Amino acid sequence: MPDVGLNHYLLLGVMLFSLGAVGFVVRRNALISLMSIELMLNAANLVLVAFNRYHPVDHTGQIFALFVVAIAAAEAAVGLAIIVSLYRLRRSVGTDDADGMKG
Amino acid sequence: MMMNSHGCRRGALPRLGLGLGLAAACGLAWAGTVWAAEAEAPPAPGGLGALAAAEGVPVVVTATASSSPADSGASLVEQYREGGGVGRQSSRTHVVLFWFGAAAALLGAIAVIVARRPMRSALGLLVVVLATAGLYLLLRAELLAALQVLIYAGAVVVLLVFVITFLDQGAVTAPGGRRLPVRVLAVAAIVYVLYLAAHELFAMGLGSRIPPAADFGSTASVGHALFTTFVIPFEAISALLLTAIVGAVAVAKGRADGTPTTAGGALSGAGESKGTPAAGHDEGGE
Structure with a gap:
């Protein structure tokens, strides 16, 4: 059985990030856009932790990932609040309905 | 629907x-x-075993820490070479x-x-x-x-x-979802990126050959780094979280009369119809 190394984790991170990016671009539902962002943050975390595991001189990568988790939680809270607010105004969570700043 | x-x-x-x-x-x-x-x-020198020991019996931890690093480190290196770099x-x-x-x-x-x-x-x-x-x-x-x-x-x-x-x-x-051309473009882009990534990643040998220390990644060592080297970012993140909490409440709660706040309104276009007269009503929703 071929061995699993840093390359495999990085490729998995790239795939998860690309899926998140595609989801963010393709979907028009604000909730799913938010989940796609979470997906991308998760992929970045995975890459950070994998790099740290295969270059284990200190714990910088893991702690960076810890901060990213905290920021993701904050972002989810504020993002969901904005979505709820948008829903109250427009009775919809479509990102195309949030066109008030279009000039 | x-x-x-x-x-x-x-x-x-x-x-x-x-x-x-x-x-x-x-x-x-x-x-x-x-x-x-x-x-x-088998060797389990650090990691979960050490974590359990660290939380349960601190005395044992100091004992193992003082006695075992040499041989556990040696076995780690051994296994690292055997396993081609997957650790213990x-x-x-x-x-x-x-x-x-x-x-x-x-x-x-x-x-x-x-x-x-x-x-x-x-x-x-x-x-x-x-x-x-x-x-x-x-x-x-x-x-x-x-x-x-x-x-x-x-x-x-x-x-x-x-x-x-x-x-x-x-x-x-x-x-x-979006219209079909957008989807096709997005999928083509992802396939291209994946091809590039796979091509490049597997062409180069990444990662150092350093085996991780026995207590690498344990809660004790990560916590130590968190509260010494990274203490200022750690405190800053608490301020960020507090701000996010206040912001989330402020945006989601809305005003006392039930209308959403300007922060929510600015996103969705109600701000121009109620808050700022200068913005005009050229494309207001109501």
């Missing part, structure tokens, strides 16, 4: 609970498998668990972006989060794995599910 959503909603709650429970159970079972595999790896786990277990976790994460991610109902996307996100937590365990990031389950699965996904159930199902499900 509304008829459809109401028709689906009748039996949806039990099925949803079943799905959530099933996903959580699978993820936790997998994380448990990783945990067990880590624990029974037996290589086969690591490989099997990695592929299982990677497959689960990818399937979950696909479910997130293709599901029509946001609730299924949330389920997919839960699968991704739990699979990633297991991968963190494989990468010897135990504290991060625990926090991933606590914060992501326990707080973020629950918040998402709460908001999805709180909003009207018809409105939540309604926005479909």
